[in-house]
Amino acid sequence: MKIALLQPFTIERNVSMREDILKASDLKTTKNRLAILNILDASSGPMTAEEVYSIVAKEVQMSLSTAYRTLGTLSDKGILLKNLSQDGKTYYQFNNHQHKHQLVCTMCSETISIDDCPLTCMEETLIRRTGFIITGHSLEFLGICPKCTGGIKE
Amino acid sequence: MKIALLQPFTIERNVSMREDILKASDLKTTKNRLAILNILDASSGPMTAEEVYSIVAKEVQMSLSTAYRTLGTLSDKGILLKNLSQDGKTYYQFNNHQHKHQLVCTMCSETISIDDCPLTCMEETLIRRTGFIITGHSLEFLGICPKCTGGIKE
DNA sequence: GTAACTGCAAATCTTTTGCACCGAA
DNA sequence: TTCGGTGCAAAAGATTTGCAGTTAC
Numbered sequence: 001m002k003i004a005l006l007q008p009f010t011i012e013r014n015v016s017m018r019e020d021i022l023k024a025s026d027l028k029t030t031k032n033r034l035a036i037l038n039i040l041d042a043s044s045g046p047m048t049a050e051e052v053y054s055i056v057a058k059e060v061q062m063s064l065s066t067a068y069r070t071l072g073t074l075s076d077k078g079i080l081l082k083n084l085s086q087d088g089k090t091y092y093q094f095n096n097h098q099h100k101h102q103l104v105c106t107m108c109s110e111t112i113s114i115d116d117c118p119l120t121c122m123e124e125t126l127i128r129r130t131g132f133i134i135t136g137h138s139l140e141f142l143g144i145c146p147k148c149t150g151g152i153k154e
Numbered sequence: 155m156k157i158a159l160l161q162p163f164t165i166e167r168n169v170s171m172r173e174d175i176l177k178a179s180d181l182k183t184t185k186n187r188l189a190i191l192n193i194l195d196a197s198s199g200p201m202t203a204e205e206v207y208s209i210v211a212k213e214v215q216m217s218l219s220t221a222y223r224t225l226g227t228l229s230d231k232g233i234l235l236k237n238l239s240q241d242g243k244t245y246y247q248f249n250n251h252q253h254k255h256q257l258v259c260t261m262c263s264e265t266i267s268i269d270d271c272p273l274t275c276m277e278e279t280l281i282r283r284t285g286f287i288i289t290g291h292s293l294e295f296l297g298i299c300p301k302c303t304g305g306i307k308e
Numbered sequence: 309g310t311a312a313c314t315g316c317a318a319a320t321c322t323t324t325t326g327c328a329c330c331g332a333a
Numbered sequence: 334t335t336c337g338g339t340g341c342a343a344a345a346g347a348t349t350t351g352c353a354g355t356t357a358c
């Protein structure tokens with residue numbers, strides 16, 4: 001019973017945190033936006049619009065184009081990171097300055113998240129050399145996972 | 155006059171080198187394929203299918219779908235590197251083990267090639283940790299170039 | 309001669325957009 | 334009340350594909 005009560009409390013707290021995030025970016029608080037932030041917050045890695053949509057659609061009524069528009073808006077505001085992957089789909093993740101990259105198996109699509117990003121140092125070099133302001137980067141590794149390697153003749 | 159003669163000789167030599175490349179991959183030698191290899195070899199960085207096509211179409215008669223098919227085939231054989239960029243277009247470059255990444259201005263699309271790739275060391279770590287065979291990676295930096303920075307109010 | 313290559317047009321897939329309606333502030 | 338947000342359907346843009354004709358070997 002105590003545990004049952006704990007859950008709603010946590011959700012409530014998160015909801016108000018997310019309202020603050022939206023308010024700070026001059027965005028109206030809507031069921032749809034909260035639901036999307038909710039799902040991405042719970043996710044362990046980047047998700048496609050389609051994935052977000054298929055989960056969110058179970059909770060609230062939302063069209064796919066709204067999912068795209070919302071994800072786009074949140075990315076423009078810097079709340080999310082947006083990233084076109086080698087599979088042709090765009091992945092979204094919370095921009096919490098602890099972003100992740102992916103290692104994807106080209107045979108079965110198994111995906112592993114890479115926690116540490118080695119590019120900060122390289123960005124500093126680029127800034128010095130080019131005068132660019134660096135606003136982001138995309139990095140993805142492709143390979144063949146151990147399960148699939150088993151099937152390759154040597 | 156001597157210089158004028160030098161050029162055809164060089165082209166001849168390159169053509170036969172490219173025939174060897176195709177033969178080694180069990181691909182027939184066609185005007186189209188030679189033209190595409192030619193253009194990518196002369197290019198200083200990765201090119202889109204559209205760019206390759208628009209240049210190649212001046213020299214030989216070729217359809218856009220053939221350009222796509224040829225670039226795809228050459229990539230499958232490992233002759234080219236294929237890379238979906240954050241702008242939604244696929245870029246192709248010679249796979250000469252000296253591949254380049256790009257730094258792209260999100261305002262004017264000015265693009266700078268990055269010659270040294272810092273990822274080899276990271277790939278070794280990933281191999282150890284995940285058991286994947288790493289077959290490739292994509293890396294791209296986005297930013298705002300000095301020309302465009304001038305327009306931003308501080 | 310035959311399998312591989314090519315051109316054309318149509319299809320595919322993801323993402324974006326126009327427009328009319330709806331809802332948060 | 335008023336913009337901004339949303340749904341629907343249609344458009345967009347890059348790439349792929351089916352099929353019939355052509356070419357390298």
